[in-house]
Amino acid sequence: MKIAFLVDQFPSVAETFVLNQIVGLIKLGHDVHVFASKSASNVEVHDGYKKYDLSKKTHYYRIPKNKILRILKAIFLIVKYAPTNCSVIFRSLNIFRYGKQAGSFSLLFMSIPLLERGPFDIIHSQFGTLGLTAMSLNQFLPYKGKLITSIRGYDVTVFLKKHPGAYHKLFREGDLFLPVCEFLKERLIQEGCEEKKIVVHHSGIDCSKFEYVQRQRVSGEPIKVLTIARLIEKKGVAFAIEAVSRLLSKGEKIDYSIVGDGVLREDLQQLIKSMGIERQVKLLGWKTHEAVKMLLEESHVLVAPSLTAESGDQEGIPNAIKEAMASGLPVISTFHSGIPELVTDGVSGLLVPERDAASLADALAYLISHPEICNEMGKAGRMQVEKRFDTNSLNKGLEELYLGLVQET
Structure with missing residues (x-):
């Protein structure tokens, strides 16, 4: 044809x-x-x-x-x-x-x-x-x-x-x-x-291009959290930054990397600076596909805090979540649009309400304190993506x- x-x-x-x-x-x-x-x-x-x-x-x-x-x-x-x-x-x-x-x-x-x-x-x-x-x-x-x-x-x-x-x-x-x-x-x-x-x-996504990695956390080292998204309102990145800031203020060790660019980059950079967490939270800009795969393999959790923008803009199902699940990462995301069709709450990840930094922080804290759950979720996520996506x-x-x-x- x-x-x-x-x-x-x-x-x-x-x-x-x-x-x-x-x-x-x-x-x-x-x-x-x-x-x-x-x-x-x-x-x-x-x-x-x-x-x-x-x-x-x-x-x-x-x-x-x-x-x-x-x-x-x-x-x-x-x-x-x-x-x-x-x-x-x-x-x-x-x-x-x-x-x-x-x-x-x-x-x-x-x-x-x-x-x-x-x-x-x-x-x-x-x-x-x-x-x-x-x-x-x-x-x-x-x-x-x-x-x-x-x-x-x-x-x-x-x-x-x-x-x-x-x-x-x-x-x-x-x-x-x-x-x-x-x-x-x-x-x-x-x-x-x-x-x-x-x-x-x-x-x-091409699952064969993403290696399933079972994570082993080293005691005392920071948990590596990752977001891959355009820096626009519906991606909800500001709420994830606030959630990470809450946990950092409680003494949790977190390194948060945000891959992507967009109209909100300057605003998000100012938010990070105002919270005094520049050392732990980094805006990395866009990365090549190979660099993204490496970050996925090195990370412990993907956070995708999608939300309905004031304009009404909504997601379908973000591909970044699929790529993370194919790599064996547990996912924290929201009850938004088609995301629950991909992420089964409590099985392959955790879902929270939109625009809720406190719930995002609670979900992340749970995964930090239950590393054994993370590997179970990562395995379930890989199976889901291979089967349907x-x-x-x-x-x-x-x-x-x-x-x-x-x-x-």
């Missing part, structure tokens, strides 16, 4: 799940192309990026920000492609049907790479917001690919809060919707999507979903 992936940024250190799907489908023998709005500065996020020469399979829209340059480039594209693809070019400019996307020439710029490299059997958008663009493109491209839309959190929480009913037409024209957890599936149904068009398809099994399942749609035509 020939498959088009529509993403916003590629490659992205925060979205290795997209790379996992692309590489997995290529391994299964499919011709996968990636269409993106912008590139990322860090391409060392997946060993498959270079191995499969994905730079040659990635196509950027390259829409000029400068209005004059955009108009000039649009005229060039119209002159170049209109003689052979008149219908596509002029329908992409239909402002009465497509509004701002047509008037800003966005659809024109987006349609050219898909036109040049099509036809595609599958057009798979990695977020609901991109599904709207894919729907418009599919209406005037000279071929009709099956429209698949992955739903990951923001796209049915914040976006729909700002734009109620925005997906109603997509629900009618889309062929399949793939929320990453049952929680998001229920949100889609509430918004009016037919249940028969919905299949929960988890984002997976291994990317190789999930990619084969995705392939079957694609084939089922293609064979319907």
